[in-house]
Amino acid sequence: MDIGGFLSQARQARGLTLQQISQQTKVPPAVLEHIEHNRFGRLPGGVFTKGYLRAFAASVGVNGEQVVQEYVVQSAPRPPAAVAPAPVERRELSLRVPVRVPVSIQIAGLSLLALAIGGYSIRDIGRRTVDTASAVTETPVPVATTGNTSPPRPPTPPVFTWPAQMDMEVSANCWVAATVDGEKAVYRLVRRGERIRVTVNNEVRLRVGDPTVFTYKLNGLAGRPLAKMGSPTTIRITRDTYRDFLQRPPDATTSSGVS
Numbered sequence: 001m002d003i004g005g006f007l008s009q010a011r012q013a014r015g016l017t018l019q020q021i022s023q024q025t026k027v028p029p030a031v032l033e034h035i036e037h038n039r040f041g042r043l044p045g046g047v048f049t050k051g052y053l054r055a056f057a058a059s060v061g062v063n064g065e066q067v068v069q070e071y072v073v074q075s076a077p078r079p080p081a082a083v084a085p086a087p088v089e090r091r092e093l094s095l096r097v098p099v100r101v102p103v104s105i106q107i108a109g110l111s112l113l114a115l116a117i118g119g120y121s122i123r124d125i126g127r128r129t130v131d132t133a134s135a136v137t138e139t140p141v142p143v144a145t146t147g148n149t150s151p152p153r154p155p156t157p158p159v160f161t162w163p164a165q166m167d168m169e170v171s172a173n174c175w176v177a178a179t180v181d182g183e184k185a186v187y188r189l190v191r192r193g194e195r196i197r198v199t200v201n202n203e204v205r206l207r208v209g210d211p212t213v214f215t216y217k218l219n220g221l222a223g224r225p226l227a228k229m230g231s232p233t234t235i236r237i238t239r240d241t242y243r244d245f246l247q248r249p250p251d252a253t254t255s256s257g258v259s
Contacts (some may be wrong), residue, residue, distance in 0.1 A: 001070045001175040001189065001209035002232050003053070004038040009232075010060040011036075025055035032056060040075065066189040073173050160219055160250040162239060166204060167217045168196045175209035203238040222247045 011021060018036075022029045031052055034042050043049045053071055054064035168176065170190050178186040178198060185198050192213075198204065200218075208214045211226035211233050218237070223245050226233050237245050 004036040005232050006175055007056055008036040010062050014060055021059050024059050027052050027055055070173055070189055163199050163201045164219050166198050166200050169215050170213050172213040174213050177207040179205040205236050207234045
């Protein structure tokens with residue numbers, strides 16, 4: 001959520017200047033200007049910054065506690081990355097002891113080794129002959145098929161219907177304002193992982209504080225990304241423009257329930 005941009009927009013909607021806000025809240029104009037530009041590093045921090053945010057929000061008709069909670073989330077320090085321990089090099093020690101073998105035992109051992117190799121070669125040749133014969137006799141015979149085969153039919157494309165179901169979700173805390181068919185449906189800070197569903201007959205207007213954490217679907221079809229990080233955006237989806245906001249627009253459209 002762009003805290004400074006959100007408060008600045010609320011102030012301008014009421015037609016107030018920073019000097020008028022300063023007179024109402026007793027907060028210096030320079031501090032208010034730092035808040036609108038998200039320069040929180042130039043503020044005292046702690047309870048002072050929270051008090052400034054509450055006073056600013058109250059003067060422009062915004063829930064100050066929600067703004068303070070968003071500031072706490074954004075200013076919380078990130079945990080340091082875990083460092084993997086260095087691998088421990090292992091060395092294996094071997095102990096070799098020279099052994100002297102008499103010549104007669106060496107000759108006897110070589111003779112037994114030659115006999116073993118000869119016997120293994122004869123058995124291996126016989127086993128290979130049997131395996132080859134089995135492979136020849138067990139070869140499957142291809143079975144002829146009759147009739148014509150046709151390629152599988154492609155799946156039927158989805159049909160978009162009205163009224164439409166719109167599902168919204170955020171991966172991080174984000175301010176969302178949604179007006180559905182002229183009535184305010186959502187106007188608050190939406191928490192991470194929270195899901196919201198609204199039914200749209202004709203149009204929906206959205207104001208999103210951080211579009212990079214906001215995702216939405218129309219009748220189960222994924223919507224296109226809205227804008228870049230840190231750039232609050234406003235969109236309007238209608239029966240005539242909904243295709244522009246879908247990643248894969250359906251091939252056919254129908255209407256039901258509303259003329």
